[in-house]
Amino acid sequence: MTKLTFILPDGSSQEVEATAGHSVMKTAISNSVNGIVAECNGSLACATCHVFLDDASAAQIDPPGETENDLLDFAAVERQPTSRLSCQVMVDNLPDGAVITMPETQV
């Protein structure tokens, strides 16, 4: 099991035990962590599942694919070097204790 910490826009945080095989997006939604909209439910079409990873996690996983990279330019909050679309990040690839920060807004 991977433990993830979500930091919400109001500064509060929420710890979650993620289920293997789930994306970060699915993990947040099924644990009622607010801050992800995921209009397209993971079809890589909406950019409303934007998150910021901590530096170590971002460095450890494969970089975004072409479409994810393109879509990140259209996220509601401007992208940062560790920005990802959370529907494309599988929890299995993240280090235990990864910290995921939600942007101010997704729309």
Place this chain on the structure above:
Amino acid sequence: MAISVPEYDGVTLEQMYDDPYPTYAMLRKDAPVAWLKPANIHVVTKYEDIMQVERDQETFPSYDNRSLMIKVMGHTLMRRDGDDHKRHRKSLERTFSPVSVKRHWKPIFERIADEIIDDLYDKGQADIFADFAAPYASRCLKEVIGLPNMDWQDLSTWSQAFMDGVGNYGNDPETWARAKAAFEGIDNAIEDHYDGLKANPDYSALSSMFEVEDPIDMADIRANIKVIVGGGLNEPRDVTCTIVYALLTNPDQLKKFLANPALYKTIFEEAVRWVSPIGMYPRKVSKRVEIGGAILDEGDALGLVVASANRDSDRFENADKFDIDREKMAHIGFGAGPHFCAGTWVARAQVGEIAIPKLFERLPNLRLDPEHESKFGGWVFRGPLSVPVVWDA
């Protein structure tokens, strides 16, 4: 406790066509999952219930062997599920990605909008629906699908014929005949453009499906073009009209937009929420399941009423009001889940970023025509039927 689905028979389809929103409000309150008898379908009207359905493709697939869409257009991506559906979506990515829209489609849409406005300018009056939004949507769509040499009026006629065919539950023979003519018309147009597109690949949907690695069958490519023809014209047309109407009837909001053109994004999304061009779309129930407190059975046909969800007061305050200052909240006018509208970024640029700013910039003192009233109609698909305007030419 879960109950069997309550039946509702208190409205006629004519009343739904005129204004479905009071019925939706009543259903959300009293029977959020109901058997809407006049339409022969189970309707889901609350936001959270629709999201529950959209997050579970296995229980609620898009494929249905009774589908009129498959009968009218062939087996399009809209009636596919799982990996098969993903493969179809992938084959259209080159056309619909937001980067392609920005780099490739925007200048084309700008040119088309300018040409139509150039022709209208001196008249000083127009029906935004018939004189701008319909030709604009059709001319843009021709380019997007990759059939630029078609006549835009043919495309418009065939688009309507497909939509009528998909809704032909009454088995009207004349409607089938029109749908068949549209089917043949599109196939012939594809045939005419085939060699050119193969020789010079571009960003169009046809070209994208031809050139992708591991392409889908030609019959499926043809079916997908038909679903884009049926689903890519009315919606941008209708939302263009809705925005013009909404801004002209809310002068305070228009003033804000004129002072801050970047508001086009908010305006576009709010219009899609307020009068969702696709009001309802179908899913099938693949196993007995509870939703919104009601029990549905295997084989039941479901209508997800996104037009209602977008007015759900549990999510949107003063939901019946067009209000660009409302708290930002995602709507589901583009659907949700795997079938989330493929044309979202195209529509945002075509209508929100280009058509609306151009109309208000180029037509001085644009206002509703005091002599002629605007009209709205529809429920499965809804939008303005005419928006007569005048300006100082």
